[in-house]
Structures are given as structure tokens and as C-alpha cells.
Amino acid sequence: MENIKKEVEEYLLVCENSKGLSKLTIKAYRIDLKQFCDFMQNKNSLTKEQLIEYINYIHKQYKPKSAKRKIASVKAFYRYMEMEDIIEYNPFHKITLKYKEPVTLPKTIPLDSIKAILKYSYKKLENANSNYQYKVALRNTIIIELLFSTGMRVSEISNLKRKSLDLQSNTIYIYGKGSKERIMCIANDKVSRLLCTYIDIYDSNSGYVFINKLGNRYSEQSIRNMVNDYAKAAGVELHITPHMFRHTFATALMDENVNIRYIQQLLGHSSITTTQIYTHISTNKIRHILEEKHPRNKLNL
Numbered sequence: 224m225e226n227i228k229k230e231v232e233e234y235l236l237v238c239e240n241s242k243g244l245s246k247l248t249i250k251a252y253r254i255d256l257k258q259f260c261d262f263m264q265n266k267n268s269l270t271k272e273q274l275i276e277y278i279n280y281i282h283k284q285y286k287p288k289s290a291k292r293k294i295a296s297v298k299a300f301y302r303y304m305e306m307e308d309i310i311e312y313n314p315f316h317k318i319t320l321k322y323k324e325p326v327t328l329p330k331t332i333p334l335d336s337i338k339a340i341l342k343y344s345y346k347k348l349e350n351a352n353s354n355y356q357y358k359v360a361l362r363n364t365i366i367i368e369l370l371f372s373t374g375m376r377v378s379e380i381s382n383l384k385r386k387s388l389d390l391q392s393n394t395i396y397i398y399g400k401g402s403k404e405r406i407m408c409i410a411n412d413k414v415s416r417l418l419c420t421y422i423d424i425y426d427s428n429s430g431y432v433f434i435n436k437l438g439n440r441y442s443e444q445s446i447r448n449m450v451n452d453y454a455k456a457a458g459v460e461l462h463i464t465p466h467m468f469r470h471t472f473a474t475a476l477m478d479e480n481v482n483i484r485y486i487q488q489l490l491g492h493s494s495i496t497t498t499q500i501y502t503h504i505s506t507n508k509i510r511h512i513l514e515e516k517h518p519r520n521k522l523n524l
Contacts, residue, residue: 227263231256234303245400247378255296269301271314278320294320328503329470336459337371337471340450343457355436361421362433362441363449368414370450370465373407374472374490376400377465381443383432390419399491407489473501478508 235253238244244252262277263269277297281290298315305313344364351357369375375383379397387396393409409415427434433441446465454463469490476486487498514520 227260230309234300252296255293256300259297269314271317274314329500330467331471331474332463332467339457339459340453343453365417365421366446370468372411372414374469377443377446381441381446384430385432403491405491477501
């Protein structure tokens with residue numbers, strides 16, 4: 224295993240240059256593979272028994288979803304070495320991996336909470352006392368509006384380029400996860416006008432749509448912090464994250480009986496299986512069904 228670290232670096236370069244994976248994905252791979260190398264550092268080769276020992280170790284240390292990802296990272300790495308004839312034998316072929324992941328429903332935001340956050344953001348915009356305060360409030364308001372109205376990932380909003388906007392047709396070209404491009408439309412006139420105003424007054428040489436006070440890209444973490452701060456200031460007790468807007472976007476469309484294939488395309492999912500987490504029935508939908516359809520409510524006693 225003395226050359227394993229060198230092979231890991233070569234593999235990460237291939238992932239970055241040939242596969243076009245995002246920096247966040249590469250970072251996760253690097254962490255997972257370093258952890259694997261540290262575990263295997265005193266071993267000369269990877270046997271089936273040692274691999275099973277590692278898999279058991281990972282499952283004891285992490286939750287099922289994280290363990291699955293970490294093991295998948297190692298499996299992909301060994302598949303690469305096998306295809307490149309770096310190793311003669313791939314021990315993963317002798318192991319059947321079965322994962323029992325708990326089924327958890329996506330966390331959504333109640334619509335009254337979204338309304339409260341939006342009202343607070345527009346109030347900040349209205350009460351801005353300086354040009355700088357106005358520009359910041361405008362930027363933040365548009366970000367929250369886009370999170371809710373488009374279901375974009377926080378990374379997609381943070382990395383959105385000006386050249387990806389077609390303001391005449393209210394269209395956004397999103398270069399998303401897995402190097403996949405999709406088209407999103409801005410269907411609300413108010414959001415469209417705000418975005419046009421923002422682009423007119425924000426003079427940036429960075430090329431990014433959303434920037435910080437230094438003129439650099441407005442980072443994912445900064446957006447998360449802003450969303451959480453706005454939610455608290457609006458009196459929303461629930462801990463709000465940008466990704467919850469994405470869940471709410473998809474669930475709301477599902478409740479309106481939008482075809483799941485359309486939702487898959489809007490979210491940029493490669494597989495319909497990923498989108499199917501939104502096929503659960505919301506609490507409000509359950510309440511409506513039981514109130515309207517259950518025979519008990521038709522009995523006059």
C-alpha cells in the first residue's frame with residue numbers, strides 16, 4: 224500500500240479534469256480516501272477480509288447515508304485502478320454491499336414561515352438607509368426569492384454567472400451537479416424586475432451574479448448564514464436552511480399534482496429515484512383527504 228496515496232492523487236485529478244466533478248465532490252472524495260489510506264497504512268495489500276473490517280469500522284463510526292458515501296468513494300477508486308491495470312484483483316467483486324438506510328421525509332418550510340421571511344426581507348429593502356444597505360438587502364431578497372421559486376441548490380445560486388442569465392426571456396441556464404445543465408424560468412414578474420434592477424446597479428467584474436462586499440462570489444456558507452439570520456429576525460422558530468426551500472419547492476409542486484418527470488427535470492435529478500422522495504403526502508394533504516373523504520365526517524350523530 225506504499226503507493227496508494229500517489230494513486231489517490233492521480234485519481235482525484237482524473238475526477239476533476241476528465242469527469243468534471245465539482246470542487247465540493249472532489250473535497251469529499253479526498254476526505255473519504257485519506258480516511259481509507261490512514262486505516263490501511265500498515266497493511267501491504269487490500270484483502271477481502273481487510274475490506275470487510277474497514278466497512279464495519281465505517282458503519283460503526285457514521286450514519287448509514289454517510290457510511291454508504293464513504294464506501295462508495297473507495298469502491299469507485301478501486302474500480303478506477305482496476306480499469307487502469309494498476310491492480311490485478313479488485314476485492315470489491317467478492318463482497319455484496321447491502322445498506323439499510325432509514326427512510327426520512329424531506330424537511331420543508333411551512334408557507335406562512337416563508338411568507339414571514341419574505342416580508343422581513345422586503346421590509347429590510349424598503350427601510351435601507353444607504354445605497355450599500357439597499358444593494359445588500361436587494362441581493363438577499365432575490366436570493367431568497369430564487370430559492371423558493373426555482374428550487375435551485377445553494378451551490379447553483381452561489382456559482383451563478385451573469386452570462387447564464389437571459390433577462391429578456393426571464394431564463395436562467397443552470398450548470399448544476401454532475402456537470403449537467405438545465406433551464407429554469409423566472410415565473411414571477413416581481414422577482415424578474417428585482418433581478419433586472421439588481422443587475423443594473425451591481426457593477427461587478429467577477430462575472431458572478433451574487434457578490435460580497437469585496438466583489439467576490441457570495442459563498443454558499445454566507446447564503447446559509449443569511450437565510451438563517453433572516454428567518455430568526457422574521458420570528459421563525461424553525462431552523463431554516465437553503466436546501467429546505469428546495470424541498471418545499473418540490474413538495475408544493477407535487478401537492479399540485481405536477482407530473483414527477485417535470486419535477487425531476489426542474490430539480491436537475493439524473494434519476495427519477497431521487498425525485499421520488501417527494502411522493503410522500505404532506506400533512507395538509509392528508510388532513511384535506513380525511514376531512515373531505517372519510518365517511519366519519521358524513522355521519523350525523
